[in-house]
Amino acid sequence: MGNNPVLISDHLGDSLNVTFSGQDAKNAFYMLINDGLEGQFRLHVNKDNNRATLKAIDGKGDVSKLSKHGKAFYNELQTVMNGRGDTNVEAVFADSEVHTGRFYASKFDMADINQFNSDVTELGGTAMGKLIHELHEQYSGQGGSGRIGSSVFKNHHGPASRAEDRVNMSTRSDDPNRGNTQHFTRNGQTATIYIRTKNPGTWKSWGFRTNRSIIQVEKQ
Amino acid sequence: MPVKLAQNISIIEKSVKEGNGFSGETYRSVFFLHELTGLRSNANFGDVTDYSSTSDFRKDKKAWLEWLNSNVCTVHDSTVLRIEKAILNETNWISLPSDNFSPPNE
Numbered sequence: 001m002g003n004n005p006v007l008i009s010d011h012l013g014d015s016l017n018v019t020f021s022g023q024d025a026k027n028a029f030y031m032l033i034n035d036g037l038e039g040q041f042r043l044h045v046n047k048d049n050n051r052a053t054l055k056a057i058d059g060k061g062d063v064s065k066l067s068k069h070g071k072a073f074y075n076e077l078q079t080v081m082n083g084r085g086d087t088n089v090e091a092v093f094a095d096s097e098v099h100t101g102r103f104y105a106s107k108f109d110m111a112d113i114n115q116f117n118s119d120v121t122e123l124g125g126t127a128m129g130k131l132i133h134e135l136h137e138q139y140s141g142q143g144g145s146g147r148i149g150s151s152v153f154k155n156h157h158g159p160a161s162r163a164e165d166r167v168n169m170s171t172r173s174d175d176p177n178r179g180n181t182q183h184f185t186r187n188g189q190t191a192t193i194y195i196r197t198k199n200p201g202t203w204k205s206w207g208f209r210t211n212r213s214i215i216q217v218e219k220q
Numbered sequence: 221m222p223v224k225l226a227q228n229i230s231i232i233e234k235s236v237k238e239g240n241g242f243s244g245e246t247y248r249s250v251f252f253l254h255e256l257t258g259l260r261s262n263a264n265f266g267d268v269t270d271y272s273s274t275s276d277f278r279k280d281k282k283a284w285l286e287w288l289n290s291n292v293c294t295v296h297d298s299t300v301l302r303i304e305k306a307i308l309n310e311t312n313w314i315s316l317p318s319d320n321f322s323p324p325n326e
Contacts, residue, residue: 180241
């Protein structure tokens with residue numbers, strides 16, 4: 001496509017199909033994607049078949065006008081939207097059974113994703129990076145079939161982290177020894193975050209600690 | 221082989237008790253048990269992973285131990301070593317901070 005304006009970006013006709021658990025999930029999904037496309041493109045989800053596409057905004061639609069993070073975000077969305085076959089996902093909001101993403105249920109939680117940094121240029125987990133991670137993981141895991149089937153999480157989490165890296169322009173690693181701890185490194189600097197998924201428990205409630213409906217992201 | 225299986229269950233059990241979600245070591249133990257037994261864990265896999273409830277872990281533990289009782293004599297140490305090596309290769313996303321990102325050309 002180069003730098004030429006495009007009207008509708010789904011040239012192969014393959015599909016990312018998105019359903020929403022409610023209006024909050026839908027609004028948050030649209031808002032994050034449209035913010036990331038920096039006024040050049042906007043998201044459209046067909047209400048009849050749930051197919052997601054990117055459309056050029058009148059007089060815009062110029063990839064060359066995107067920032068380097070915006071271009072990477074656009075490219076990663078295009079990979080999922082125009083890649084092979086179907087990828088089916090559900091966006092939920094503040095679901096205590098979904099912590100950012102739930103691989104085998106093909107769900108991601110927009111309330112959780114929005115707990116990460118809204119500024120994609122900041123070092124550390126970012127909302128745009130997390131959304132791309134979740135979409136890419138499903139795209140990779142479903143392999144065009146529209147369902148996870150017998151795919152195994154460990155084979156798709158790594159490639160999704162690399163897609164996240166391309167948007168964040170940093171390198172993510174999951175800590176070998178500490179739970180829910182992720183590192184993001186760029187130019188020799190590292191930001192480390194811990195992601196809290198449980199409500200506090202007491203000694204009486206051990207074993208019954210409840211899930212948070214929205215994760216808490218803590219800088220270490 | 222029974223020792224390896226017990227060690228990996230113990231790593232997961234410790235993680236569940238601490239309640240801080242999966243570390244890289246916990247992921248590798250779950251993946252090891254999956255590869256060895258063919259039984260997929262009930263953990264809630266995602267950007268971060270944990271068990272939604274301790275009963276989900278207890279179900280996994282029971283299934284793994286039952287598998288061990290039925291298969292204790294059929295798995296060789298070489299199989300265990302092969303699985304461990306493969307998992308290390310497949311989980312290079314588990315590491316201490318590293319800086320090997322190459323930005324795309326402008």
